[in-house]
Amino acid sequence: MIKASAPGKLYIAGEYAVLEPGHPAILVALNQYITVKLTQTNNLGTIRSSLTNGFPIPWTRKQGKFFMDQRENPFAYVVEAVTTTEKYLSELNKPLHFFNLEIESDLDNHDGRKYGLGSSGAVTVATIKALLKFYHVPFTSETLYKLAAITHLAINSNGSFGDLAASSFGGWIAYSCFDREWLMNKISEHSLSELLEMDWPLLNIEPLQVPNNLELLIGWTGTPASTTHLVDLINDEKAEIRECYTHFLAESKTVVEKMLEGFKEQEIKTIQTGIKQNRQLLQQLGKSSGIQIETSTLFEMCEIAEEYGGAAKSSGAGGGDCGIVIIEKRPTYTPLFTEWLGKNITPLPLLVHYDYVKQV
Numbered sequence: 050m051i052k053a054s055a056p057g058k059l060y061i062a063g064e065y066a067v068l069e070p071g072h073p074a075i076l077v078a079l080n081q082y083i084t085v086k087l088t089q090t091n092n093l094g095t096i097r098s099s100l101t102n103g104f105p106i107p108w109t110r111k112q113g114k115f116f117m118d119q120r121e122n123p124f125a126y127v128v129e130a131v132t133t134t135e136k137y138l139s140e141l142n143k144p145l146h147f148f149n150l151e152i153e154s155d156l157d158n159h160d161g162r163k164y165g166l167g168s169s170g171a172v173t174v175a176t177i178k179a180l181l182k183f184y185h186v187p188f189t190s191e192t193l194y195k196l197a198a199i200t201h202l203a204i205n206s207n208g209s210f211g212d213l214a215a216s217s218f219g220g221w222i223a224y225s226c227f228d229r230e231w232l233m234n235k236i237s238e239h240s241l242s243e244l245l246e247m248d249w250p251l252l253n254i255e256p257l258q259v260p261n262n263l264e265l266l267i268g269w270t271g272t273p274a275s276t277t278h279l280v281d282l283i284n285d286e287k288a289e290i291r292e293c294y295t296h297f298l299a300e301s302k303t304v305v306e307k308m309l310e311g312f313k314e315q316e317i318k319t320i321q322t323g324i325k326q327n328r329q330l331l332q333q334l335g336k337s338s339g340i341q342i343e344t345s346t347l348f349e350m351c352e353i354a355e356e357y358g359g360a361a362k363s364s365g366a367g368g369g370d371c372g373i374v375i376i377e378k379r380p381t382y383t384p385l386f387t388e389w390l391g392k393n394i395t396p397l398p399l400l401v402h403y404d405y406v407k408q409v
Contacts, residue, residue: 053179054082056402057156057166058215059267059373060365062308062327063224065283065334066301067209070228071251073305076215077222077265078402081155081164083171085179090147096124098152105149113145125204126169127152130176133200137241143184150176163273164397165370170212173197193217194254195245202232207280214254219404221259223309227252259401260315264378266359267397268389270346272369279340279366286338293337300330317377321360324375328362335367342367349392357385371397 056078060067063074095105100123108117108128115131122128127150135145152175156168177196181188194217198210209226227249235244287294304326311319328343328351335342343351347363350372354361359376376382386396 051087051179051183052084053175053182054084055171055173055175055178055216056219056404057081057083057164057168057171058212059166059371060211061221061265061373061375062323062362063301063305064327064331064363064365064367065280066298066305067211067224067226068207068280068283069298070226072298072302073223073225073253073309074209074211075221075257075305075308076211076224078215078219078404079166079267079399080402081166081399082402083156083168083175084153085172085175086151086153087179087183088149088151089183090149092147094147094149096127096150096152098124099154100124100152110145110147126173126200127176129200129204130173130197131180133196133203133241134177134180137196137245138180138184138186140240140242141186143186146183148183150179163370164269165274165276165365167212167216169206170197170201170210171216173200174213174216190218191254192245195249196241198227199232199236199241199244202229202236207277207284218254218256219402221257221312221401223253223255223257223305223312225251225253257309257312258315259312260317260320262378263317263320264376264382265401266354266374266376266382266385267364267399268350268354268361268372268374269395269397270344270350270369270371271393271395272344272346274366274369276366279342279368282340283334283338286340290337293333297330297334301327304330317375321375324360324362324373331363331367340368344369346392346394347372350389350394353385353388353392353394356388357382359385 061075066072067074097105156166157163197213211224214224308323351361354374359374361374364371364373
């Protein structure tokens with residue numbers, strides 16, 4: 050049996066602007082995982098997870114390609130990840146096998162509500178990683194990211210693929226998305242093997258060194274939010290708020306670049322200032338677009354954190370899910386957490402996951 054895991058993630062800064070190629074964001078990988086297990090079989094395979102209450106969904110091959118009846122398929126990201134990876138394996142002249150694939154997830158709570166930690170990205174990366182290990186194919190973090198990005202492009206993802214970068218590289222990262230149009234054109238002209246070797250225009254994934262006195266706190270609102278839906282809403286409003294959106298992009302880039310200087314100089318105050326400025330930018334974007342990015346619960350989470358010397362904001366698309374706090378390390382955060390709990394905000398005791406793969 051082959052086993053592979055990929056971590057969830059949270060955005061620290063740069064949300065929405067990161068959807069535009071070349072605009073930086075900061076993300077962190079966390080120690081909550083999706084784990085994929087592969088066991089070789091003959092002539093027929095299955096996929097199972099909590100999505101199917103543990104019931105195995107069969108798959109087979111038609112004309113040598115992975116096939117699952119769409120009427121039974123709750124695994125769009127997994128199926129496309131297998132399809133993309135098997136295309137790559139075929140280019141490497143690897144004979145394909147049947148297998149049972151089992152998915153386990155830490156990325157939701159006991160009653161099934163998602164924390165907003167990027168489950169679609171983590172399951173994509175974990176599936177690709179498991180397959181490459183299963184077929185004994187060496188890979189790097191960059192290989193995982195690029196195969197995952199091609200996978201998500203194939204199912205018309207409207208995201209920035211930052212979650213894929215965090216799940217592939219681990220730790221704290223600076224991230225800028227590649228030029229989608231360039232890649233879409235290249236996909237039709239080149240093999241996957243060739244694409245993996247190319248430099249993708251505007252793509253940047255850079256590990257960050259965190260100041261020793263920096264602590265990341267995470268508050269969960271208990272209200273799930275759909276990133277895909279919120280991004281669609283913003284995309285629909287871009288033309289109407291063009292001037293505001295152009296200003297938002299420019300300011301977000303300036304703020305995140307200053308934060309990155311703070312990481313390089315190990316200055317927590319610089320990072321905290323950037324968090325506060327990014328929060329204001331997101332509030333303005335929400336107001337100009339009429340879309341609720343910072344909910345009333347996220348507002349309370351941030352205000353309480355600031356009373357205790359933290360710099361706080363919504364994480365990711367907002368609309369619910371989690372908020373983050375950058376604060377100086379101290380012996381206890383009990384008073385802050387107590388106030389959060391009084392507002393139905395759950396502190397998540399998560400740690401940063403480090404797992405950069407140079408070559409395995």
